[in-house]
Amino acid sequence: MSDAQQPALRLQGIVKTFPGVRALDGVDFEVMPGEVHALLGENGAGKSTLMKVLAGMYQPDDGKIIIAGRPVRMTTPIEAKAEGVVLIHQELSLVPEMSAAENIYLGELPRRSFGRVDWKTLEERSNTILKRLKCSFRSEVTVANLSIANQQMVEIARALTVDARVVVFDEPTASLTDAEKVVLFDIINDLKAQGVGIVYISHRMDEIFTLSDRITVLRDGAYRGTLTTAHTNEDEVTRLMIGRSLDLSRDEAAPTFGKTMLEVRNMGCPGLYKDISFSVREGEVVGFYGLVGAGRTEIAETLFGLRKPASGEIRVDGEPVEIASPRDAIALGISLVPENRKEQGLVLQMNCRDNMTLPQVQDLTAGPFVSQGAELAIFDQYRDRLAIKTPSWKQPVGVLSGGNQQKIVIGKWLSMQPRVLIVDEPTRGIDVGSKSEIHQLLRELAGQGYAVIVISSEMPEVLRVSDRIVAMYHGRIMREFGIHEVTEDSLVQAISGIRVDEPA
Amino acid sequence: MTRLKAGGPAIAKQGILVAFIVFMIAFSLMSDRFLSADNIMSVFRQSAIIGVMAIGVTIVVIGGNLDLSVGSMLSFATVLVVDLHDKIGPELAIPVMVLATLCLGAINGFLIGILRLNSLIVTLGMLSAIQGLVLIYSGGQNVDIVDQRGTWFAIFGRGAVFGIATPIIIFGALALIFHVIMTTMPFGRRVHAVGGNPTASVFSGIPRSRVVFMTYLISALCVAIAAIILGSRVMGSQNNVGQGYELQVLAAVILGGTSLLGGSGSILRTVLGVLMLAFIQNGLILMGQPYYTQWLVTWAVIIVAVWLDVAAKRGRLFSPIA
Numbered sequence: 113m114s115d116a117q118q119p120a121l122r123l124q125g126i127v128k129t130f131p132g133v134r135a136l137d138g139v140d141f142e143v144m145p146g147e148v149h150a151l152l153g154e155n156g157a158g159k160s161t162l163m164k165v166l167a168g169m170y171q172p173d174d175g176k177i178i179i180a181g182r183p184v185r186m187t188t189p190i191e192a193k194a195e196g197v198v199l200i201h202q203e204l205s206l207v208p209e210m211s212a213a214e215n216i217y218l219g220e221l222p223r224r225s226f227g228r229v230d231w232k233t234l235e236e237r238s239n240t241i242l243k244r245l246k247c248s249f250r251s252e253v254t255v256a257n258l259s260i261a262n263q264q265m266v267e268i269a270r271a272l273t274v275d276a277r278v279v280v281f282d283e284p285t286a287s288l289t290d291a292e293k294v295v296l297f298d299i300i301n302d303l304k305a306q307g308v309g310i311v312y313i314s315h316r317m318d319e320i321f322t323l324s325d326r327i328t329v330l331r332d333g334a335y336r337g338t339l340t341t342a343h344t345n346e347d348e349v350t351r352l353m354i355g356r357s358l359d360l361s362r363d364e365a366a367p368t369f370g371k372t373m374l375e376v377r378n379m380g381c382p383g384l385y386k387d388i389s390f391s392v393r394e395g396e397v398v399g400f401y402g403l404v405g406a407g408r409t410e411i412a413e414t415l416f417g418l419r420k421p422a423s424g425e426i427r428v429d430g431e432p433v434e435i436a437s438p439r440d441a442i443a444l445g446i447s448l449v450p451e452n453r454k455e456q457g458l459v460l461q462m463n464c465r466d467n468m469t470l471p472q473v474q475d476l477t478a479g480p481f482v483s484q485g486a487e488l489a490i491f492d493q494y495r496d497r498l499a500i501k502t503p504s505w506k507q508p509v510g511v512l513s514g515g516n517q518q519k520i521v522i523g524k525w526l527s528m529q530p531r532v533l534i535v536d537e538p539t540r541g542i543d544v545g546s547k548s549e550i551h552q553l554l555r556e557l558a559g560q561g562y563a564v565i566v567i568s569s570e571m572p573e574v575l576r577v578s579d580r581i582v583a584m585y586h587g588r589i590m591r592e593f594g595i596h597e598v599t600e601d602s603l604v605q606a607i608s609g610i611r612v613d614e615p616a
Numbered sequence: 617m618t619r620l621k622a623g624g625p626a627i628a629k630q631g632i633l634v635a636f637i638v639f640m641i642a643f644s645l646m647s648d649r650f651l652s653a654d655n656i657m658s659v660f661r662q663s664a665i666i667g668v669m670a671i672g673v674t675i676v677v678i679g680g681n682l683d684l685s686v687g688s689m690l691s692f693a694t695v696l697v698v699d700l701h702d703k704i705g706p707e708l709a710i711p712v713m714v715l716a717t718l719c720l721g722a723i724n725g726f727l728i729g730i731l732r733l734n735s736l737i738v739t740l741g742m743l744s745a746i747q748g749l750v751l752i753y754s755g756g757q758n759v760d761i762v763d764q765r766g767t768w769f770a771i772f773g774r775g776a777v778f779g780i781a782t783p784i785i786i787f788g789a790l791a792l793i794f795h796v797i798m799t800t801m802p803f804g805r806r807v808h809a810v811g812g813n814p815t816a817s818v819f820s821g822i823p824r825s826r827v828v829f830m831t832y833l834i835s836a837l838c839v840a841i842a843a844i845i846l847g848s849r850v851m852g853s854q855n856n857v858g859q860g861y862e863l864q865v866l867a868a869v870i871l872g873g874t875s876l877l878g879g880s881g882s883i884l885r886t887v888l889g890v891l892m893l894a895f896i897q898n899g900l901i902l903m904g905q906p907y908y909t910q911w912l913v914t915w916a917v918i919i920v921a922v923w924l925d926v927a928a929k930r931g932r933l934f935s936p937i938a
Contacts, residue, residue: 416819418818418819437821437823438818438819438820438821439821439823441821442821448819450819455813455815455816456815456816456819457816457819458813458816459808459809459812459813459816459817459879460812460813461812461879461880462808462809462812462879466805466808466809470805470809470817470820470822471820471821471822473802473805473806474802474806476802477802480801481800481801482800482801482802482805524820
C-alpha cells in the first residue's frame, strides 16, 4: 500500500462523553496526504473536542484513530506529535519570555552531555525551519518582541520539528491581517505540496473555499457529511451546519433617523487618534471600518470613559459632556459591547443572569438586597429576545458557546436601555448562524431608534449593518461613506491610507 | 454539547464536607470525650478568633487578592485594646483600637486597590511592618489588664448569653451577616465580579479600586473584632500574639473551597473549614498527640482538600493539562 491511497489520518466512530453531555457522537473524519480538509461547525458543535481527541488530550470513549493505516492510542500531545499529528492552537501557547528557538523545541530541546542544552544545534535547526516558513526573523529573538503574526509563525514552526503527517490549524487567521493571511496560506499550500494532510478549522467561509479540498461538517457533536469543495457552495455548507438557510438580505426599507444623539468634534489623543469628528443619529448604524490598530477601539474606549481625550468635545443629545469613567458613560446612556468578550465582557465563572445584570446590580434592589425577581425578569426578557441558548440562568457563562456568550454581553448592555450603543467586533470568532442573528439584531435595534456604532474589521459586516461607514487609517478618519455611495474598492483604498478626492 | 458540566463526581465536589465527616467519625471512635457537648462548645469557642478573621480574608480572596497581614494586625489590635483599656477605659479603648486597625486596612486597601500593587507583596510587607509597629508601641513589653474581674470588657471573651459563649455568638452572627452581604447584596456581587475578572468589571462600570479597598477595610474590621475577643479572653497580650494566625486563617479559607484565583468562595464554607481545622487540632490533642502534630496533619488535610477541589473541576484526579 502506498501512502497516496490511504488516508494520513482516519477517525472512525469517535465517541466522547462528558458528565451529562455526549460531546462527540460517532464522528468519522479522514485526511488524505496533501489534502486540505476543512472542519466546520457552529461553536459547540464538537470541533475542538474532536481535535483534542486527535491531539491526545482527551481519550475517546469509543472509536478508532488510524494513522497511516495503523490504529494508534495517544494519551498525551507529545505522543500525538511523535505519531506526526500536530495541533496549532487557536490561542497562542508560547512562552513569551523565551526565544523563538526555545519555543519551537519546547519540551524536546536538543541535549548535550549532562543534560545541557545544545544551543548551537537548537538555533541551527530552528533557523532552518523558520527559513522554510519564509520568516524574516531569526530564532534567537525573544517571542514577546514578535508581532502576533510572527508569533503564530513560531507556533507553526513548532509543528515542523517532526515529520508531520497531519497538521491541524484551529482558527489560524483570527488575529492576522490580510497580508499576513496570504503568507499563512502560502505555507499551508507548501505543506500540502509536501504531502502533509491539513485539517483546517475556521468560521470564515471565504478562506475555506479558497483553501480546502473537502469540507466536513459537524453539528451538535454528530457527523453531518463531507462535501467536495469544488462541487458545493456556501449555502449548502451553511444548511448542513445550522440546519437552515441564512437570510443574508438587507432590510431595504428606508430608515428614518431622529435627532443627533452623539456628536464628537475634533477629538484627539496623542499617539492614538486625532481630529476625530463624527455624529450618530437615533435610528442610525454608523460602521467604523479599518485595520487593526487604526484607532477605532481607542475611540470607543474614550467614549466609554476608559481613556481621556487630550482635546475635542463630546456631545450627547446636544449637551457637551465629560466622560471620566465607565460609570459616567453608563449614566449618560452609553453602552459598550467590548472587543474581547472573554477578557472584557464577561466574568466567566459567574452565571448567565448575574453577568447580564452586572452593570446595574446596585439599582436592582429590594431594600438592601439584590432583587432576584427583577434580575430574572431582565434575564428572561433578553434570553428570549436574543434567543440565547442556555439550559438555565445558573449556567456559568464560560461553558456557553461563543455566540451565546456574545449574546449575553449584548443583552447586558441592551438591558441598560442605552441611548448610544457601541459594539466593537460584535461577531469575532462566532459561527455564521449566530453572526447573522447578531447582524439582524443590530438592524432591528436601529429600527427601534437606538443610535448604534459598529466597529468591525470585516467588510461584509460593515456593509451589511451600517447606514454610514467611517473609514479609518492610522488614527485618522479618512472618509465617510453613505451606504449607497460606498464601494468595496473605495473602502479598501480609504483604510489603506489612500486619499481619493472624488467619490469612486 | 454546550452543557459541559462544571463539576465532576459529586463526592469530590463535596470533598471538604466528606473529609469533615470522616474526621469526626474517626475521632469520636477514638475518644469518648470528642463528641461531648462540653468539648464541642469549647472547640467552637476556640475557633471563634480564627473564624472571625477568616470571614474577612475570605472576602479579600473572593475579590482576587490575599491578606497575609492579618496575623500581626491581630497582635497590633490586641496589644492596643488591652493597653488602652487601663489608660482610657474600655468604652474608649475599643473605638480607638477599631479606628487604628481600620487605618491599617486602609493602607492595604490603598496600596492594593488604588495603586494596584501586588497583594502578596504588600500584605507580606505589612505583616512585618505592623509587627515592628507593635514593638515600637509597646517598647517590647507585654501588656495586661490589671482589674480583670471588675471590667465589663470581659463579656466578649469570657461571657455567655443564654448559656452560649459570646465568642461563638459573635462569630456566628458575623458569619451570617457577611454571608448575607456576599450572597444577596450588590456589594457581594461586585466583589465576586472584581475577583473573577477585574477587566470585565471595569468595563461594566464597577469601581474596581473602591471594591478592593472595601474588602481590606472589612478584613481589618474582622481583625479588630477578633482582637476584642482575644484581648477580653486573655486579659493581656504578648507582642506577637497573632503570629502564625495568617496561615491558619488562610488554611481555613482554602479548606472552605474559596478559590485563590478570586471570583468564587463562600463564607459558610469557610466556617466549615475553620471548624474542621479546630476539630482536627482538638481531636489530636484528645488522643494525646503533642500539639505540633497538628501542623503536619493540617498540612496534609489542606493538600487533600485542594486536590479534591481541583479534581472536581477537572472531572478527574490527574490531568496532563490544566
